[in-house]
Amino acid sequence: MAFPPKILEKALYLTIRKGIPITLGIKSDRRSVFFRGEGNAAKWGGYERTSRFFGLHIKGKGSMDRTSEAKRRELVANRETLKRIFIMREDDSAKATLLKYMEQIFFGLQDFLKDHVGITEERSLREMASRFQNSLISEQPEKKLAEVITELVEDIAPHAVNVASPYFVGHMTSAMPFFMVHLAAFVAALNQNVVKLETSKIVSIVEKQLLAKIHRMIYQQDDAFYSRHIQSVDTSLGGFTEDGTLANMTALWVARNSILNQTEGFAGVEQEGMFAAYQALGIERMVVLVSQLGHYSLRKAAGLLGLGNKNVIGLPIDANNRVDVDALARAVKEISADPKTRIMAVVGIAGATETGSVDPLPRIAEICAEHNIHFHADAAWGGPTLFSEKYKHLLEGIDLADSVTIDGHKQFYMPMTCGMVYFKNPWAMDAIAYHSTYIARPGSVDLGIKSLAGSRASTSLILDSALKVMGVKGYGILVEHGIGLAKQFAKEIRAREHFELVTPPELNILTYRYVPARLQERLKNAEPKEAVRINQCLNALNIVLQRDQREAGKSFVSRTTFRRPPEQGGDVVVLRTVLMNPMTRLRILKEILDEQEQICQTKLGKAFGAIC
Known part of the structure; x- marks a missing residue:
């Protein structure tokens, strides 16, 4: 009889962390673990995992290095003190102060990264959690900005994860080019809201140009195409989102609305909802097909869009961790034969999160075209491979996708967070257009008309600048x-x-x-x-x-x-x-x-x- 996996894991854990030499035996209930030589049996869950801290009742004294009451009483919030913390163009003193604090942050972090050669220090999550148990916001200011910056650099940064370390090779986060920090500071200081022209102006225009550049990298349309659409007020080549999850959701949102659109006697799914939409089409469900390595954001999107995440159907993979296209073809044929079910989209992966594998995109595109199904390529990870002359062939067929997701904070090496979604059809995003009386009015050029976000930072400026600094060759x-x-x-x-x-x-x-x-x-x-x-x-x-x-x-x-x-x-x-x-x-x-x-x-x- 095999040991349950959790018991095996626990046994190794107890041996290493608790120093208990053990020989395992189990009862018929498959839950009791015996430790020979200890004279007793311990049930699974009888010991704490020291690496877990959520939900524990931990006594603590509050945050690290809390300012004393006497010092806190010296700090008072009033109009004069608040005025000093805002950036005033005409105030040279404020500029000097801003520069001083920026230097304190940048130089402090530079010293931290130079000295902090490991991934993280040994202090446990439990110990750190015990120091952050204060749930009260102080009535008056608690610390001066210089003290807060010192605390961030000296007390927070050393206990964060050094994702810039060359020894940190476990996740899709890495060192950034140093100029990314400067660009991010510029974006924060400019504080543009790109969903409306009245709070972004030229930034929205720059963003549309950038969308065209990356759209061209994917789809390779001709000059006439981009001349027509690059600054068009009627069409959209794509959009920026907060991350790849929302980019995938936007693509599926467009796919759903394109199917459940307005028909005679039905105003469309956005107005009437999924129940009415299913009734209008005479169907009972819609599904999304993707390999079993599909990102979990697709299930989130299905839940939010009303499909239900169980209707994201995971397909088997082949020996190379790519979707089995024969299984895909069979699934499409079987589901298409069911009048009560519609396939909303098929998702091809261009860089699976777990394995980095790339699905056979040309074959997926062929199947989707044959059955008139929306083909979405999730290239959140693998998209920048197109910059490499040596390896861009690995993404062959991505230009056949109806929509493509790419993340900026992954292999564009941008700071968190930046996602993008692109559409082959410049009119596709009309399916998700929303208008308001105070922004995004009909006929306006506000980017927020075809966007889930109601507010969004101008992170596109960071990517646009990075492409100028790095070029195709640099990213390649x-x-x-x-x-x-x-x-x-x-x-x-x-x-x-x-x-x-x-x-x-x-x-x-x-x-x-x-x-x-x-x-x-x-x-x-x-x-x-x-x-x-x-x-x-x-x-x-x-x-x-x-x-x-x-x-x-x-x-x-x-x-x-x-x-x-x-x-x-x-x-x-x-x-x-x-x-x-x-x-x-x-x-x-x-x-x-x-x-x-x-x-x-x-x-x-x-x-x-x-x-x-």
């Missing part, structure tokens, strides 16, 4: 570094005795896991039930390995779980690396593997041997 070099490094890392993993490469890289993401050499041959020849048991043990091992390495604070890889049926060995927990930091080198990745080997062989080996 970054893309090629990441993909090339991923190939080198895959080769290194294959060469190591105790590691298994699970998903080879197509772009710059790969997954692997620690598998002791003695188990590799057993797993290869195991019957399904035995393979499930071995994988459960390996899952527990890799979960604790990833957690232990993260808490050590020197380096970071993430982890995910690939869902597989029992006949294929069951679920598999893998370690995941995202190689986008241009400062990350193969030498650093070898150090990360060395650290993982050391953790497993010196800290986990004995416990793992007792369990498996």
